[in-house]
Amino acid sequence: MIKRRLQIQTIAFGFLKAAGLLNGVALMIIVYFMLSRGWSAISWEFLTQPPKDSMTAGGILPCIMGTISLCLMTILVSLPIGVASAIYLNEYASQGRIVRIIRLGINNLAGVPSIVFGLFGLAFFCIVLKMGVSIAAGGLTLGIMTLPVIIGASEEALKAVPDTYREASLAMGATKWQTIRKVVLPAAFPGIITGSILGLSRAAGETAPIMYTGAVFFTPELPGSILDEVMALPYHIYVLATAGTNIETTRHLQYGTALVLIVLVFGMNLAAIILRSKMRKKLRI
């Protein structure tokens, strides 16, 4: 009997371990493909020059700068609104009808397909608000798409702050706002920042929301104002792979661009992890 139970346990553990390992394997295969096929495209020129010869040669600097600009705009939109919403929902709002409606809204926002965000951004930001195809319109669209992630991460971080901190602060004659600003937010900050950067790195790789709102097929110019249109890494890959002048000859450029995008996203995730551990250390010891 005991032997059989142990065998079942061994099988179950083996299955769980395999499932865990699969994640790493999938990631390694992706990275391997990108490296093996894209590495040859990477050069100083590739990273610092605009594309040339109808995008069959040259670099991707405008795409890198465009994606970074879009990310900055996105975080500028989504971080303040997201954190403010999370504070309202978690610290202030009494759990009633209004909060239920807001939560329903946030949950559904998270489920809206990214192409729908793109169309919404085109209709509302580009046309109604007359922003045109621009960093502003693209960043706002990505920002709204990222809001549910940031609200979710911020709420988790706020919930993880022990109530005893809030009680101790209030018991000393601090107002609720002082308590939130000086005790709760600093304690929740590492979690908020990490969650936000992870949400942002997701947004950095999105194509659909920006293809009508922020990104263009080709522009040799680097962005100068938030009303400029930009090239962007994910959209550039899409363009080269589907609508480029010569899809086969630019294959290594597509992989090279994908590699740059992945490195950018990994870099952001790594920064999030380092930032969190540093801030935690500062808070604890």
Add this chain to the structure above:
Amino acid sequence: MDSNIKMHTQALDFFYGAFQALYNISIDFIENQVTALIGPSGCGKSTYLRCLNRMNDLIPGILVKGQTMLDSQDIYNPSVDVVSLRRRVGMVFQKPNPFPKTIFENIAYGLRVNGIKDKAKITQIVEKSLKQAAIWDEVKDRLNESALGLSGGQQQRLCIARALAVDPEVLLMDEPASALDPIATQKIEELISTLSSKLTIIIVTHNMQQAARVSDRTAFFYMGKLIEVNDTDILFTKPELKQTEDYITGRFG
């Protein structure tokens, strides 16, 4: 006699929604004395304590009836500012709960939120508060280190110092030593005795020896009712009611 009653409740009833947790509680708290609230778990003594600085306000759906007077003012009067009430009636909690800040900032926090900006004054009050809480000698060389690096007993004395920094008139203590070892507990008890010369202290405790050691007066709660309140030496030696006697001699509870 009446003039030195610092705080009292008169016929206080307390409800969590439809559930009545406290019935008709009337106690006088005499200035610069220690009053202990004892009774078995769930008897309402912590709920009662949290009525005295309106900490229960944080819970939705509560209702307080009766009078709760601090000096000559009913603290549940709509004109009362809860924030300044809580500055006057400080609180120390069951589990030490220092902020994840430095030792210095933990104490300075209460001063800053109450609008004190003068650095020299803050430094001076921080030192004074830590001395009052008998922890200055242990932390004076590490004021800029995290408070979370202190031992449990030190953390609790830091929390007492933090509460003292804003100069409260009444200090509420909710089982302040229940999470501590005997030596740390002894230090807290000595501290309570010293502090009572300047403060009115109301302490909830599970530990009857502790109530007997530190308090001038003791109130015995059972099932949301106040059974008996008297001078501690009388209540522990000649209680009026059989129920009180049974509890303090350990026959139930």
